[in-house]
Amino acid sequence: MSWGRHIAPGQDNRKLPEVQVVISPLHPTRNSPCLAVLQALEDGLKRADADPSVKAVTICGENGKFSAGADIRGFSSPNKQGLGLGPIVSLIERSEKPVVAAIEGIALGGGLEVTLGCHYRIAHVQARMGLPEVTIGLLPGAEGTQRLPRLIGVPAALDIITTGRHISASEALKLGLVDEVVEENTVEAAIRLANRLIGQPLGHRRLSLKPVPKLPNMEAFLTEALVKVKKRAQGCLAPELCFQAIKAATEQPFADGVRKERELFNILLTSGQAKALQYAFFAERAVEKWTTPSGASWKTASPQPIRKAAVIGLGTMGRGIVTSLVKAKIPVVALEQDLEYLNTGRKAVMLLLEREAMKMEQGGQTLDFNNPARLQFAVDFDVLRDVDLVIEAVFENMALKKEIFNKLSRICKPEAFLCTNTSALNIDEIASVTSRPQQVIGTHFFSPAHVMRLLEIIYGRHTSPTTIATAMQLAKVMKKVGVVVGNCFGFVGNRMMFPYVQQAVFLLEEGSRPEDVDQVLEDFGFKIGPFRMSDLAGLDVGWRSRKDQGLTGPTLAPGTSARQRHGYRYSPLPDLLCEKGRFGQKTGKGWYQYEKAGGRTAKPDPWIHSFLSEYRDTHQIKTRFIDQEEILERCLFTLINEGFDILAEGIASGPEHLDVVYINGYGWPKHRGGPMFYASTVGLPNILAKLQKYSEIHPDVPQLRPSAFLKKLVAMGNPPLNDWMSYLHRQSNKL
Template identity: 55%
Template structure:
């Protein structure tokens, strides 16, 4: 609704009321129209102020209305009515003015913003473009280059930047509504001919065609197959080259195409999925989120390698006091410098004061005795982690939560080293830990609901999306990744090249393919893990058993490259070659191609032609198949958990929704059929054998993803 009041005798104040962000639902739009007409019809009223309750102007359209039959007045004519008003209308922006909220403000004649307000047009992140005149008004107000950057990225700006760009007319430290009312009184009766943005000519650079050509190339490269950013450029070009009314027609045409696209559905699914995983429960139905997390005031990080440093920064930025422990004094010194640098850059970027006094460094473990929670972040070595957990259990005060930043080791095995296993959970961060949004919170057999709830709350305070998952090798993300990587290696054995595999995956939308990513992270990382697990037998890498491990097909290609000291970018050689160690530009390596030919000859493998579609089928469907197994095993509570993990942690292209959503989009029947085909061709690859849950879903009529949980709960006998 919109509350109508009058202040100072002649200023009507229209207050949007739709918590939590005053979204522009059908009821709100109708109420704005009604109150606006009332204000314009009352002769005593000389000016109007539009604001939002609870210190928030407007968060934009009501996303729940997307894809439905929209009722109530359309936002476009509503904004036109405000703009055409004969009385001045001032937007008092507090908190946020995003999407339709900013478009509403752009329809007002003046905009006054509080200094802490955030403004933006983030529709592109939902697979859309500003559809209520934003793509036509904003470039007329601030110019093409600035509008292109804001609209194609969806970036939010501060009130200060908005003032510099010309989006707002004034920034105040005081109450924005009071400032807007005072401003409205001062402009009553003045001509509004120069204040209606839709009448402005669009300021265009002389080489407008070149500007848009460059912008389109840049956007296509960055979008990696997403269509919304491309449509944004097309809409802005219409603003630059067409009259306003025709530009609005083009905007409407483009928004209609986007609204019916699968990509918009995928991106909106991602938006809601992040909310779903916050209401977490075990697959058996036990509600963890009903347990109250314990307050954490002081935390400790043990191990200050790359991950430990990032975790320390994330905790400090979230306001926790941190004890940072590193027993190697040289590494401790390096860590201090690195953490200070990251905090300094972060403070500058966020515009907040730098605070380094929240961190106490130590080369001994004893200072952790008085903390509320410890995050162990040493190297991925079970024996080392066991020793540390034994020490922590012995010296920490009663009730201290003990967490491990492991990417796949057994949480229960670590918990067994402690006196109170119910206090142990996994907190799997993703590198760089102070930047990446995902946190896998791993519960073991004895983890208490309060321990899990506390870890989830810590993640939330660090501005991360926390997903609770069960304990198994690799948890969710890395367990699925194993199947994906295996297929990529097998494709090399069968005739593909690293660049062909990577090209197919990057065309699909990944920022990097398997092999470029492997070179970036370092081939030796996985090699050490495989050796520690006993999977790699060095003496058998070229023998008859090289391609069989534990009774199943195994590719030793990565191990063989590591034997050659080809660790990726760090050594200048890996799956690709680089100009020098540490180089970033990957170039196909003739040595690697010869190596693959020799390997195939040694093992009697005949190279065949492999196309991009087979790469996608093998890699993606094997990944998806493992996702179904994870749901079947109860490691993830629902498909949304898996999709959020893969979008936020593993670079799955957001416009494809996530692996499980993508499976539903292409059709579960098709996924099942292709997996059956490839498993017949490769019976020695168990990961290609379709999961029972996938078969059950297909037998149930391939229900939409929102209904999968109901099928998952059915007994397997109902196949």
């Protein structure tokens, strides 16, 4: 090579790099590699600048990956490493020698900001880029909010910075974020370009010197954009502060914009939200490392390949599951009980797939689903003989599920895995009718299954580690977050949801209106409050389950008190609504009224208000004003209390599991880190004191009685969340 020397780490075989710099490793350790990396980058640049034989510089990453950005753990370390990156980006930009970034793999966060200091950027066709700081509660604080709008304009910069989405190399090229996309060796292409640039003027390539491209209606555009950003943020601070930083770029000179960016960054850094979001980032990765109380673990279990899968039942859940499998490129057979159901299901699946294909096309991807080798519809169980895995997604009915599993056990090849999509039924009972209980597992999908990320993976008494590992691998391939949990009624998610919804209904009995309760929980950050949720899901679902449990309906013993079951408080309100045909959105009436059956806009319903007051009169309940604090505490603290019981019983192996379930399956606001993280921020002694208070007022509600594990943790001095599980079996002499 003839162009002189450059900075190129990890390219020893090319005999080029005399100055070696690694920008940031993909797997940062907990120490402070960032400081070392920054120092090395700064030293390398200074040496290149001082050395007259160096004519141009190339910056690349190690092992085919440019950089995943700053070490996220560093933001909560005392020296806040990573914050010195801005001046280094400026140093790169000021270089009198051309600097070219060679982007391979990923360039995210601080990594992409480094490239914005470079004079040119070349990306490999497979590379992905983005500024995901917003997703961990921050903003691109290395001058990225000031440089990106200057490079690609305000609308595109706003989109990328406030959503944190990753973009492909082809989109980056279209936007002007990179100058060239190559299919060959990116570093060599960058070196070639650097060679051509030697001696050419660089002023016009220094982004800090460029104006932000004007829009004819910048003010109106920004006003409208802020409304959208706030709406999407649902109480999360970072998107709005990202917006403010970009707005500063449109109004102020570069240096002032950078000062504003720093000020906003510090607000975010010290906000509890950033801590919660960063906890959520690591929690999601921690649950991949599953273990069970019997000692099975991700470390020793190996997943089996799934070359062909089947889905039984093409109702709402089955359709979404088929769609997810097709998107994951797993050939799938979709089975229904007869041709009529099959045709309805087929139409619905094809519609979903067409919509998904359209969405994917916008991102430059294709979805092949019109090929019988990829997707086959059938009514005959015989077609299941060669599949590696079956997901049964029929109606929640134990007898029906057992019948199907018995059949599957006889028809499927011996090594095939049998999964049941259930939200509460006993996995062991389902497995008991098969000859291979070790290959039976629960896979609880969330509706709509092709959209929702959560997959609760429930192992039974006999489920083998290989089966768990295979289900986890399937979740990953389907781009879902698999969380391994034990077998109990409602598993983790629904079990914690029961007391939450129960409290919401009790609050109606005592004086609240559905819209009051929903508002408080939506203000907290839930995407949707419990009554809007119940209307959306359909009140009849819970009604059917309560009838099966003998809590209501014809099997209820005559003379049972209306508001008591088994000696505890019970509210018949949801049953009464169902008896009146108010099933929620599907019937146009539920806890709210809708414009029509199937309508989606919930309006407070005066009928419900008078129904509630008549109900209170009938049962001689004195209506009282219930403040927001009580609504929030009673709903959330009972949910958290159940979480402590779940941990104590070994149903989940750590609080992160519960948090990941709630964030990904139940609309819990991510910027509050999940219910157990939230509990740790409120303080366990506070939660305990409030539960004790409410439990004294409502002694007939066992869900308000504080969990023994919660009490123990408080007695042990309120340890930090990541130490909780180590206290499970320790003795406390204060109890």
